[in-house]
Amino acid sequence: MIKFNINTTKNLLAFSGGIDSSALFFLLLNENIPFDIAIVNYNQREQSKDEVAYAKELANKYNKKCFLKEAVLTNNSNFEKEARDIRYDFFDKIIKEYDYDTLITAHQLNDKLEWFMMQLSKGAGLVELIGLEEKTQKDNYVIYRPLLELSKEELQIFLQKNNHKYFIDESNYDEKYKRNYFRKNFVNELIKEYKDGIKNSFKYLKNDIESLNLNHEAIYKHEDLEIFTNHQDENLNIKIIDKSLKRRGILLSNAQRNEIIRQREITISDKINISISNEYIYICPKVINTMDKKFKEICRVLKIPKNIRAYLFEKDIEVKELFI
Template identity: 45%
Template sequence: MSKLLHLELLKEGKVLLAFSGGVDSTALFHLLLEDNIAFDIAHVNYHTRVSSNAEEESAMALATQYNLQCHTHSCRLGGANFEHRAREERYRFFGYLMKKYGYTYLLTAHQLNDRLEWLMMQMCRGSGLPEMLGIRSHDRREGVEILRPLLEWDRESIEAYLHTHNIPHHIDESNTDERYTRNAFRHRYSTPMMREYRDAIRRSFRYLEEDNGSLIEPMDFTTINTFAYAQNPRNIRSLVVGIDTFFKNRGYLLSQHDKETLKRGGEHIIARHTVVSIEGNYTFIAPYERNVIMDKGFREECRKLKMGAKLRGYLYGSPEAMGVIRQLKDVPTPLRFD
């Protein structure tokens, strides 16, 4: 392998590389330099290992060596489910940098082995194609465009590149700990498969991504304060994937039960605090407001608009959201008499 994915996009403006200093991000750093891509780096220090501070210092020194900006963030995350909370923390940081400095794309150094491991784990959880392809070469998260230029490079090729060019990098010792599910899949299944079937696996992911693009219609939510809405796609699977992605981008993972109930349409309460209202042409998402006393005229208008009962409490206190719904349903704003 010698070519990065999406080179034409990488040359648009300036990009931000999520940089850990490990094998993959270090290789991507130097490959970007070779292709004359304008970029800066962002490093998050979780202080989980003895080497954490040294890795942060190395990242800053490397950026200085090549006259790049190195953005750093330091945090300590205690408690359970560290991997999920760490991911949320770093993406908040990356999103902040993207907006503040106007970067065109966020780059992550996911590669082919990562993709295979993810697919295997999702398959063992009973997931569908969109979930199994959760690591895509071009993605979007909370309005941030994400590119993964290394996604067709396998781990062995990346390590060979670093060795050939004598490029120093850090090794995360936790990668050998099979208490982490991903590591267990890596050592037992994906690494042996990749050695024997690398080219076929790479082709299969190309086809799967193409198939997914033709089967799943995007669902683009518009957000106004705490109210969000989107036009419904033409098939139920795309609808569930779109709503699932909406919640995932906000740090909440829908359960399998949630996904099954969404297929029936209508109104649903998610995590006891958010209402999802699916009607003929649109899906509306808003905080669930209980025990709101509404006047008779408002209740009658909602009935005529065929708005779900669970959504009405929020709409009563949000004229702006109600105005959006009237506009979508092509209903004029009612006259108000003081």
């Protein structure tokens, strides 16, 4: 049904008990791929208790570790973002503490098309439109999405054919959430009618991106500081910045992208400082620190942007030895 592109032995599966993650659980088992599971209970539905119990049951039956996060959501205006932040903070902590190499998620073809249409409706470029990739490199692990060429319907058929249990989350039908609106009104029917064409289009788009050589790497990296070459192309520069921030868990809005290009030196989400100089793009965490006069003078001479200097000072980076 699927050929897995994975060779790591310390793998963590993001599990929910729904169609996608339940199918992925058994597909991984069938291929003898080692993994443990992690589940978040947001305590929004009575059924979530049964989903947690199912996760524990599977873990016990198949000798897997099961990590559980009990969460309480407080941001009613942006439920999906808060839930995602809680979920990935939880995964990050587990991965760091137990040295996992790969986070496996159950995103599938319907999710990929949902993402595409949501980005299209907001105004997005090529990279953002096909943002869900098979593998995404984070700082200390890889996110692996092996189901992107399979539809939710195909996964459900697999579960039913093999008599595997799964749950249906009724909140997925609530159209107050934008994703559900696109899913119900567009995505499911498009996948049902044009699945093969949609899969091929995503392949062609990926090939186009690779042909455009957009995967530029940092020319200097130290901890959370990245420095890239300024390519003298605003579109390409913003793609580089966007990719760096995605690795840091920040998704840029179209308005933020425009502000980065306009201001050239900016703080995003009160967390990350970005500066675009004539030659370089600098990206690092926001730091507030008192620097001595000698250090500030060295930075001035070397034309290091002001909003980058405090991070260099705090991390004791020898600026004279940079590539500059």
